[in-house]
Amino acid sequence: MTLQTNVDAVTNREEPLSVRTVLVRFGPMIYGPTVLFALGEGAIVPLIPVIAAELGADVPAAALVAAALVVGQLCGNIPAGWAVARIGERLTMTFAGGLSLVGVVAMALAPVLGVFAASVFLIGFCAAAFGLARHSFMTTRMPLAFRARALSLLGGSFRLGMFVGPFVAAALLAIFGDEHAAIWFFGVCLVATVLLVLLGPDPEVELAGAEITRSRGDSSIAEDTGEAVTGSIPTSERVGVFVTMWRYRSVLARLGLAAATLSAVRSARQAVLPLWGVSIGLDAQTIALVVGISGAIDFALFYASGQVMDRFGRLWAALPAMLLMGGGFIALAFTHDLATNELWFAMFAAVLGVGNGLSSGILLTLGADVAPKSEPAAFLGSWRTLTDAGGAVAPLLVAGIAAAFSLSIATGLMGVIGLLGAGAFIRYVPRYAAPRAPR
Known part of the structure; x- marks a missing residue:
């Protein structure tokens, strides 16, 4: 299996794309x-345990309710692949947004903890469907030469919302004094999301039919008529998930498990840094500042990853990211009892932020690279299930090993996983993905 067989219908377009072109074309839809x-999801995530506690949950139960969001995402990927393959990306995103709105209303009005937990699960399930649909949409429409940058922008768009969302929630709490204000804010965001998906211009309208037809090199894809495409690109064969x-x-x-290790190391960063700050005696304000700076570095680098992948190849972004995060965790593990542990904590939090920023869009891009043209959504459902599983397991590993041994050992183990993942990328990225996009 080679990357060339997965080049989408517009890969060989002669007209070069720019960031502005991509934003204008795909902004309203994606x-x-x-x-x-x-933005809405980021506003409610920090408040889920708080609201669960108000409904009578103790600390372990509140943690389980918060985890229902991740469990919902894991459970939603494969059904989402089935849905996208049959009704198309636009309708899948629309239905996912509508069902999420039902979940938001249920969260806001939940009389008991069980209803609230089920609502959180439903939102996670729909988030998986929404994410897979937009991933599939970009996979089938984006020229290969610009794919990594476009998908890095997609990852950056998500990070922007998740980064700003908690600040919006804090502002709403200051104004209204009620956590439910953030839930209703999510509802407003969902209404706007569905309206954009339904009413926004389809990017396919921008593509001239003759131009696409000339660029097609695969006779198995149906002839393009120039009409707007709102579903999956038609193919000669449809197979099941x-x-x-x-x-x-x-x-x-092989490559999927390597990608899962990257997702695990990313997720471990979010779990380890706050725990490490607490374990060395820092106050909440200092921990929030360090984690916030790490997140800001992460966000600032999201587009650089796409540029590196498009210009030099996927491995040149994946490998430095894994080495930085794996090495950063291992080095951090040896600093816990040092006199200057606070300084080392801040420094390695920044290193982890750089590594995470350089990995922006890698999982989306590699998934798009190796997804089959005939059934990308079904494949991406499996791919995203693997990567989401890696992200879900990592915090559990950190918590379990820290409880059984120590946080330093747990942190070092995540570093080892990162280095093993780097080795897997070295072995399998050249096998399954081209060293660089054709220009």
Whole structure:
């Protein structure tokens, strides 16, 4: 399996794309809705345990309710792949936004903890469907030469929303004094998201039919008429989700597991840094400042990852990111009892932020690279399930090992996982992805 067989219908377009062109073409359908959805989700995530506690949950139960969001995402990926393959990306995003709105209303009005937890699960489930649909949309429409930058912008759009969302929630709490204000804010974001997806211009309208037809090199794809495409690009064959998983088991078991290690290390960063700050005796304000600076560095570098991947190849972004995060965790693990542990904590938090920023868009891009043209959504459902599983397992590993041994050992282990993942990327990225996009 080579990357060339996965080049989408517009890969060889002669007209060069710019950031402005991509934003104008895909902003109303993809980037705008992504920012809105992430903004609302980011506003409620910090408040889920708080509201769960108000409904009678103790600390472990509140943690389980918060975890329902991740569990919902894990459970939603494969059904989302099935939905996108049959009704298309636009309708899947619309239904996901509508069902999320139902979940938001249920969260706001939940009389008991069980209803609230089910609502959180539903929102996670719909977030998976929304994310997979936009991933599939970009996979089938974006020229290969600009794919990594476009998907890094997509990852950056999500990070922007998740970064700003908690500040919006804090402002709403200061104004209204009620956590439910953030939930209703999420509802407003969802309404705007659905309206953009439904009423925004379809990027396919921008593509001239003759231009696409000239660029097509695969006769298995149906002839383009120049009409707007709102579903999946038609193909000569449609296979099921599980058939697609079996057919591409090799890449999923190799490159997919490597991608899962990257997702695990990313997720571990969010769990380890606050815990480390507490364990060395820092106050909440200092911890928030250090984590915030790390997040700001992460966000500032999101587009650089796409530029590196498009210009030099996928490995040149994946490998430095994994080495920085893996090495950063291992080095941090040896600083806990040093006299200057606060300084080392701040420095390695910044290193982890750089590594995470350089990894922006990598999972989206690699998934798009190796997804089959005939059934990208079904494949991406399996791919995203693997990567989401890696992200979900990492905090559990950190918590369990820290409880059984120490936080330093848990942190060092996550560093080892990062280095093992780097080795897997070295082995499998050249096998499954081209060293650089054709220009």
